[in-house]
Amino acid sequence: MTTPCIITVAITGSLPQKSDNPAVPITVAEQVESTHAAFEAGATLVHAHVRKDDGSPTSDPERFARLIEGVRKHCPGMIIQLSTGGRSGAGRERGGMIPLKPDMCSLSTGSCNFPTRVYENSPELVDWLAGEMQANGVKPEIEAFDLSMIFQAAAMQQAGKINGPLHVQFVMGVKNAMPVDRDVFEFYVKTLKRLAPDATWTGAGIGRDQVTLVRWSLELGGHCRTGLEDNVRLDRNTLAPSNAALVRQASDLCAEYGRRPATVAEARQLLSLRAAR
Numbered sequence: 001m002t003t004p005c006i007i008t009v010a011i012t013g014s015l016p017q018k019s020d021n022p023a024v025p026i027t028v029a030e031q032v033e034s035t036h037a038a039f040e041a042g043a044t045l046v047h048a049h050v051r052k053d054d055g056s057p058t059s060d061p062e063r064f065a066r067l068i069e070g071v072r073k074h075c076p077g078m079i080i081q082l083s084t085g086g087r088s089g090a091g092r093e094r095g096g097m098i099p100l101k102p103d104m105c106s107l108s109t110g111s112c113n114f115p116t117r118v119y120e121n122s123p124e125l126v127d128w129l130a131g132e133m134q135a136n137g138v139k140p141e142i143e144a145f146d147l148s149m150i151f152q153a154a155a156m157q158q159a160g161k162i163n164g165p166l167h168v169q170f171v172m173g174v175k176n177a178m179p180v181d182r183d184v185f186e187f188y189v190k191t192l193k194r195l196a197p198d199a200t201w202t203g204a205g206i207g208r209d210q211v212t213l214v215r216w217s218l219e220l221g222g223h224c225r226t227g228l229e230d231n232v233r234l235d236r237n238t239l240a241p242s243n244a245a246l247v248r249q250a251s252d253l254c255a256e257y258g259r260r261p262a263t264v265a266e267a268r269q270l271l272s273l274r275a276a277r
């Protein structure tokens with residue numbers, strides 16, 4: 001039997017605005033509604049950033065708390081993962097939501113270039129964020145923007161700074177970071193299996209190659225990510241009408257690869273997470 005696929009929906013991010021696609025949820029109420037529709041379409045993990053009312057990114061724990069409350073109420077069992085990404089705050093501000101004890105938080109284990117800036121994750125900050133997650137029983141999703149970040153995550157697990165099993169997301173297609181490249185992708189999968197045989201992984205394609213990474217991940221036995229954070233289009237010519245539409249697109253592709261979307265209970269078991277709180 002093949003492994004069911006955990007479909008992550010990245011609902012908002014810190015960049016896309018309603019001017020890019022009116023379906024991008026900005027307020028907490030919009031985020032909860034969009035997550036609920038995506039959940040009903042087959043997503044079992046929501047990856048979220050929060051915004052101020054003017055659309056600019058923030059790491060405000062109060063907004064994250066309201067989002068958690070809404071998602072728990074409307075999407076029973078769905079895995080909640082909050083972003084500690086660098087566009088929404090500076091330094092330790094980025095981890096201010098970890099004590100809210102979501103199921104997971106994202107953790108980049110190194111630095112790289114982004115389209116217009118350096119995505120800075122100093123060893124000191126990475127260790128601090130990992131320590132906060134460990135202290136609060138929050139599982140990190142390692143955001144791997146290049147190969148060194150996979151090695152760093154494995155080393156941190158060895159050093160006891162991250163509890164296993166690891167869950168790693170291979171991110172491809174961010175301008176100035178790792179492009180969408182099949183050979184590299186396969187090497188990522190192979191390397192992770194070698195360094196951390198019990199690890200799980202997800203592929204995330206940014207922009208027009210979102211579906212490419214969904215397909216590759218389904219093919220090679222991983223999990224997949226979609227959503228308006230990474231891509232606002234359903235295809236080259238069509239804006240995605242909703243996060244749910246992108247989830248349906250991924251969900252429909254599962255059968256082509258002999259896979260099916262995981263249930264929330266399966267998703268939690270696959271990621272070694274406790275039952276819903």
Ligand SMILES: [Zn+2]
Nearest residue numbers: 013083085229
């Ligand atoms: Zn994100």
